[in-house]
Amino acid sequence: MNRRVSELGERGLIRRLREKFPSLHSIGDDCAVLPGIRCPVVTTDSFFEGTHFHRWWAPPQILGRRLLEAALSDIAAMGATAKWFFTALSVDPGIGVNWIEGFYQGLTEREDVILAGGETVRGERLGITLTVIGEGEDRDTILRRSSLHPGDNLWITGLLGRALDAPAKLEKAGGLSGKDLKPRSGFLSSAELEQLRAFLQPRAELELGIKLRKAGIRCAIDISDGLFSEASHLSLESSVDTVLEIDETLFFDSVKDNPLAASAAGEDYVLLFGAPVGLEFSSVGCSKIGRAETGNGEMTIFLDGERVSINAKGYDHLGVRK
Structure with missing residues (x-):
């Protein structure tokens, strides 16, 4: 049975996510306590359903990973190492818990960057802000x-x-599904499918x-x-x-x-x-x-x-x- 977020409430949802993902066990205090780093490099990106993505595009795991990679790309552009990230999730209480779990599975797939904390609030539409903290070698060698x-x-x-015409091509395909990201309906050429898989999996x-x-x-x-x-x-x-x-x-x-x-x-x-x-x-x-x-x-x-x-x-x- 796929319960809705409203049935769990904020505390219940966080508890469910901590039970589901062992990497979140360190979350629980008012603040995250991080070790010192030489040259902090910090970036923030926000993504909202209807503006930056749609849930029907792909499985939630794919979408969660996609948004994380988009945020990490800023760290890559500085020549830095990604260390930790934080999530501020705005969620419609009517969304299924299973979808949120899949979304966080994508967010936490990488082993080289750790989800260190975040916030969860009620919103009229799904949205997430990701703040990533990276470490540079020193200020003089950061890429600028x-x-x-x-x-x-x-x-x-x-x-x-x-990204060119990707939303329209995804709509033509009815979105992509499964681990192999195959069209749910409609027809895509092999070139279009290659493009959409790259779009969804940067x-x-x-x-x-x-x-x-x-x-x-x-x-x-x-x-x-x-x-x-x-x-x-x-x-x-x-x-x-x-x-x-x-x-x-x-x-x-x-x-x-x-x-x-x-x-x-x-x-x-x-x-x-x-x-x-x-x-x-x-x-x-x-x-x-x-x-x-x-x-x-x-x-x-x-x-x-x-x-x-x-x-x-x-x-x-x-x-x-x-």
Whole structure:
């Protein structure tokens, strides 16, 4: 029998989660007590149903893990190690307890980052805020948006475009179900299914971020709001111009016919970083996509060798919805 959250209440739900997940046994005091760390690196992300995800998209375990990886991607972009995270859950009491358990199973799957505490409140719709605490080597070696220099090459750590039209494709499929994430109904091409699985199962580039830092890289950003938006951030924060050179090899097969829109779609959670000329990263799955030049924060885009203009750089959380 799948009871509702309202039948357990706040204390009953927390007790149920602690019984279900041994990693939560240390939770119980008013505050979490953490060991000292050299260089704290902290990020916060909020996600709300209807804005950032829908429950029908995929099993709750998949969605919980997806949101955690999205938050961890900020830590990866700093070249830091993720240590702990905290949850602030807003929940409709009518949601089934089994769904919440599955959601927390996804949140707690990783063994390298620990859920150290949180808050649970009643809300009109499901939402969660994740605060992640990481550890950097030291302040001087943290990867920053403001450390791009003229002459640096620009690289990305993975394919782009997984979010382009993903909600519409998920709706066509009736959502994806099971551990293998198969369409519940409707038909998807193999390329579309590859894209949607990547969209629902991002993996924060934590290990690669640390490798980049150790290789001497000092500038990076995670691509959460779109390539163009993030490249523009690097330009402005570093007071340089960026030149992007894109072609179809940078994208998932299902979106190669619309590279400009795919570059602005966001939610790729791969890293965009700058590296001095002479450093090579192709062997670790990275692709060179441009360079930085002396300037004042402008961005120029070439598609298949031809200069193009764009209407939108990427996702804007407070922008007008079309």
